Amino acid sequence: MQDVILWTGAGQIGMAIARLVGYGKKIIVGDKNIENAKFTAKMKSY
Ligand SMILES: NC(=O)c1ccc[n+]([C@@H]2O[C@H](COP(=O)([O-])OP(=O)(O)OC[C@H]3O[C@@H](n4cnc5c(N)ncnc54)[C@H](O)[C@@H]3O)[C@@H](O)[C@H]2O)c1
Incomplete structure (x- = not known):
């Protein structure tokens, strides 16, 4: 099962x-602020 945050x-x-x-x-x-959420949703983790 994958962890979810x-x-x-x-x-x-x-x-x-x-x-x-x-x-x-x-x-x-x-x-x-939906634009902040959309922007960060496209971000890649390291
Ligand atoms: N960035 C720093 O170096 C730093 C240092 C010390 C303290 N702080 C404090 O930490 C907190 C967060 O800082 P930050 O730099 O990430 O701020 P930020 O403004 O970059 O991000 C805050 C995000 O939270 C969202 N938000 C605010 N209220 C919300 C709510 N009720 N529900 C959902 N989303 C909500 C905003 O839309 C914004 O996208 C602030 O109170 C800031 O004063 C920041």
């Missing part, structure tokens, strides 16, 4: 955390 607040700190812990995981992004 629920992530709210797709800003600078949220992106940094997702890059560190999100590798190989499915991430569900929530943000009150």
Whole structure:
């Protein structure tokens, strides 16, 4: 089963955390600003 992260607040700190812990995981992004959520949803983790 693949780990899933629920992530709210797709800003600078949220992106940094997702890059560190999100590798190989499915991430569900929530943000009150849909454009921020769309932008970060396209980001690749390292
Ligand atoms: N970036 C830093 O170096 C730093 C350092 C110390 C403290 N902080 C604090 O940490 C917090 C986050 O910083 P950041 O740089 O990631 O901010 P940011 O503005 O880059 O990102 C915040 C994101 O959270 C979203 N958001 C705000 N309220 C929300 C809500 N109720 N529901 C869903 N999404 C919501 C915003 O739309 C935005 O996309 C801030 O309070 C900031 O003051 C940041």
